[in-house]
Amino acid sequence: MSASPLSMRDALYEAPGPKMRKRIVAGTCAALMLIAIGLALVVRQFYVTGQLEPRYWALFARGTTWSFLAQGFLGTLRVAVTAGALALVLGLVLMLGRISEIGWLSMASRLIIDFFRGVPSLLLIYFFFLVIPKYGIRMPSFWMITLPVALAASGVLAEVFRAGVNAVPAGQTEAALSLGMGDAKIMAKIILPQALRIVIPSLVSQLVVVVKDTTVAYVVSYPDLMQNARVLISNYDALVSMYFVVAIIYIIVNFAINQLSIHLAHRENAPIITKNTTNPV
Amino acid sequence: MGIGELFSTYGENYLQALVQTWSMTAISFACALAIALAITVFRVSPIGPLRIVGDFYVQVFRNIPGVSLLVIVTYALPYLGVTLDYKTCAMVTITMVVAAFASENLMTGINTIGVGQIEAARSIGLSFAQILRNVVIPQAVRSAILPMTNLLIGTLLTTALASQVPLKPPELTGMVSYVNSRSIGGIGAFFISAIGYAGTSLAIGSVGNLIDKRVRILR
Numbered sequence: 001m002s003a004s005p006l007s008m009r010d011a012l013y014e015a016p017g018p019k020m021r022k023r024i025v026a027g028t029c030a031a032l033m034l035i036a037i038g039l040a041l042v043v044r045q046f047y048v049t050g051q052l053e054p055r056y057w058a059l060f061a062r063g064t065t066w067s068f069l070a071q072g073f074l075g076t077l078r079v080a081v082t083a084g085a086l087a088l089v090l091g092l093v094l095m096l097g098r099i100s101e102i103g104w105l106s107m108a109s110r111l112i113i114d115f116f117r118g119v120p121s122l123l124l125i126y127f128f129f130l131v132i133p134k135y136g137i138r139m140p141s142f143w144m145i146t147l148p149v150a151l152a153a154s155g156v157l158a159e160v161f162r163a164g165v166n167a168v169p170a171g172q173t174e175a176a177l178s179l180g181m182g183d184a185k186i187m188a189k190i191i192l193p194q195a196l197r198i199v200i201p202s203l204v205s206q207l208v209v210v211v212k213d214t215t216v217a218y219v220v221s222y223p224d225l226m227q228n229a230r231v232l233i234s235n236y237d238a239l240v241s242m243y244f245v246v247a248i249i250y251i252i253v254n255f256a257i258n259q260l261s262i263h264l265a266h267r268e269n270a271p272i273i274t275k276n277t278t279n280p281v
Numbered sequence: 282m283g284i285g286e287l288f289s290t291y292g293e294n295y296l297q298a299l300v301q302t303w304s305m306t307a308i309s310f311a312c313a314l315a316i317a318l319a320i321t322v323f324r325v326s327p328i329g330p331l332r333i334v335g336d337f338y339v340q341v342f343r344n345i346p347g348v349s350l351l352v353i354v355t356y357a358l359p360y361l362g363v364t365l366d367y368k369t370c371a372m373v374t375i376t377m378v379v380a381a382f383a384s385e386n387l388m389t390g391i392n393t394i395g396v397g398q399i400e401a402a403r404s405i406g407l408s409f410a411q412i413l414r415n416v417v418i419p420q421a422v423r424s425a426i427l428p429m430t431n432l433l434i435g436t437l438l439t440t441a442l443a444s445q446v447p448l449k450p451p452e453l454t455g456m457v458s459y460v461n462s463r464s465i466g467g468i469g470a471f472f473i474s475a476i477g478y479a480g481t482s483l484a485i486g487s488v489g490n491l492i493d494k495r496v497r498i499l500r
Contacts, residue, residue, distance in 0.1 A: 009325050009332075011396040012412070014403065016327070024327050031330040049361050118434070118482035119475050120441030123454045127471045130461045135468075212346040216445070226348065240357045247349045254344035 056238045060245065065232060072228030073249070079146050079214045079224060084207055086150035091157025096187070098162060109158075116155030121213045124148035129220050144220040149213040153206060160202045163273045164195035201265035202273040208254045215250070225249065284469045291460055291470075297450040299477050305368070305440045305452065306481075309375040310433055316376065317383030324388060335384070342381035347442045350374045355446055371443035379436050386428040390421035423496045430489025434482045453477045 016024060046052050059065045097109030116124075125148040132139065168191050176186045217224040223231075229246040233239050265272050288295070323335035342350075355370040365373065394417060402412045444455035451459050453474040460470040 008392045008394070008396060008399075011399045012325055012417070013327050013409065027328045028330060031328050031334075035330055035334060045361050051360060114483070115475070115479055118438075118479035120438040120454060120478060122441040122444060123457065123471070123474055123478065126444075126454060126457045130458060131468055131471050134461075208344065215346040215348040226346075240360045243349070243353050243357045247345055247353060250346050250349050251341055251344045254346075255340060258344065 051240045056241045059232070059236045059238055060241070065236075068228055068232060069225065069246075069249075072223055072225040075217070075222065075224040075228070076211065076214050076226075079142065079149065079217060079222065080207065080210050083146045083150040083153060083214070084210050086146070087153035087157050087210070088203070090150065090154035091161055094154060094158035095161035095165070098158060099165065101183075113155045113158045116151050117159070119152070121148055121152035122216055122219075124152055125216060125219055141217075141220040141222040145214065145217045145222050145224075149210055152213060153210050156206060156209070157203065160199050160206065160273050161195065164199035164202075165191055167198050168194045197268060198270045199273065200268060201261045201270055204264060205258060205261035205272050207261075208257050211250070211254055211257070284473070287460070287469045287473065290464070291456075294450065294459070295453075295456060295473055295477070298453045298456040298474070301443075301448070301450055302437070302440050302452040302477065303481070305372055305375065305443060306433070306437045309372045309379060309440070310436045312372075312376045313379035313383050313436070316380035317387060320380060320384040321387040321391075324384065325391065339381045339384050342377050343385065345378070347374060347378055347439060348445060350377065351442050351445060367446040367448050368443070371440070371446055371448065374442060375436060375439050378439065379432060382432055382435065383429070386425050386432060387421060389428065390425035391417060393424050394420050420498060423498055426493045426496060427489060430485060430493070433485050433489070437478065437481055437485070 043052075094109050094113050097105050098113060100106050100109075125145065128139065128144045128148050172190055172194070173186055176190045181189070214224055215226045218227040218230060221227065225246060229242050233242045236242075261272060264270075320335045320338055323331040324339075326332060351371065351374040354365070354374050355367065358364070358370075398416055399412060402416045407415065440452055441454040443452050444458065448455055457470050457474050
């Protein structure tokens with residue numbers, strides 16, 4: 001959601017007259033009724049199929065359930081934070097390679113960036129899980145999930161960084177050149193500090209993609225939130241309730257990250273760069 | 282196993298996998314656009330509850346991890362009396378998620394138009410339908426081309442989710458485990474699938490850029 005969607009939404013309509021106001025009220029009532037009926041049907045379906053029975057929900061009254069889920073959540077955090085940090089460094093390096101004046105380096109960086117952006121993270125996970133062990137390389141499950149997630153994110157982050165660098169006005173480079181600064185110094189002292197500031201909100205919003213990518217950690221049986229939920233499901237035989245609760249936890253976490261990113265974007269007065277994000281998984 | 286040997290043994294399967302990936306991408310994206318259109322109409326309608334439903338849909342489905350939704354659709358819905366086959370499950374999941382992002386793109390497209398233009402249109406006496414048809418939609422569609430291109434690539438990558446359910450024939454990501462469970466596919470099995478994805482994204486990207494260059498509004 002960009003700057004202020006509400007203003008445009010409201011601008012589409014004139015201030016309603018008495019007739020229109022009546023129609024809006026009628027529409028509102030009809031919509032409310034339809035929504036209520038829809039919700040009632042969903043709840044009824046849960047009730048009819050017996051999914052509201054207390055035995056499916058009693059496990060959420062136990063402390064052990066929540067502490068086990070919390071352990072899983074810590075696992076998710078560990079993977080997300082490590083992958084995010086790795087992707088930051090790698091993305092920065094790839095971006096610097098991409099914008100460098102050296103022909104082959106720029107070409108190679110571009111190829112790597114496009115590859116990681118054009119390939120699903122799940123495929124990269126299968127690469128680390130199925131392909132690499134065949135060459136006799138053993139790796140703990142933590143790295144089998146963290147490395148592919150980091151690689152997938154690094155391609156996108158490189159493009160985000162590049163957009164940030166491009167957003168720094170060209171006059172700044174020209175001014176620095178006329179002061180006699182070298183290319184490397186201009187990048188380190190003039191452009192990067194400003195570019196990083198611009199991209200902070202976008203980096204935060206990319207964290208959502210990283211968190212989503214970690215949910216396939218069960219492929220490599222790393223105990224993250226989803227994997228621990230699956231363990232609880234096989235222990236308590238409460239599949240429906242558990243999957244819904246876990247989904248809600250993920251939604252709340254990602255919603256919070258998105259809100260933080262929007263908040264930062266407003267404070268820094270920098271837009272969230274979504275131009276190059278192609279991975280909604 | 283070398284690439285050549287892989288092709289002679291599994292060439293047919295890889296072709297089927299590629300078609301599977303493409304068909305899931307195309308169908309899901311088309312359905313997602315239709316849903317996104319409805320959701321976006323909800324979100325700009327003057328009826329409060331509909332706006333809330335539209336916003337709620339977008340917040341839920343842009344924030345839910347694909348796998349989390351997929352396991353609900355595939356394994357939880359049958360308990361609630363809704364049983365779909367595996368391919369449909371995967372496509373429903375992809376469609377729901379992509380629709381949320383598509384609606385966001387449409388909203389951004391609408392927002393770039395600017396309040397001033399609407400006010401100007403109204404002051405020369407255009408009706409609401411005319412404003413939509415002549416001012417809002419042409420501009421919103423044009424500025425949404427590039428984001429939608431990226432979203433189509435995103436949809437392509439999201440179809441990898443389908444490797445988490447037993448699909449017949451498997452799609453490109455599922456092929457890697459299919460090959461590896463039968464013979465030592467090694468790095469080649471991975472790269473054939475990767476090229477399938479990267480090549481398709483490249484093609485989609487260049488077509489999108491071409492269309493965008495032709496219809497872009499220079500501001």
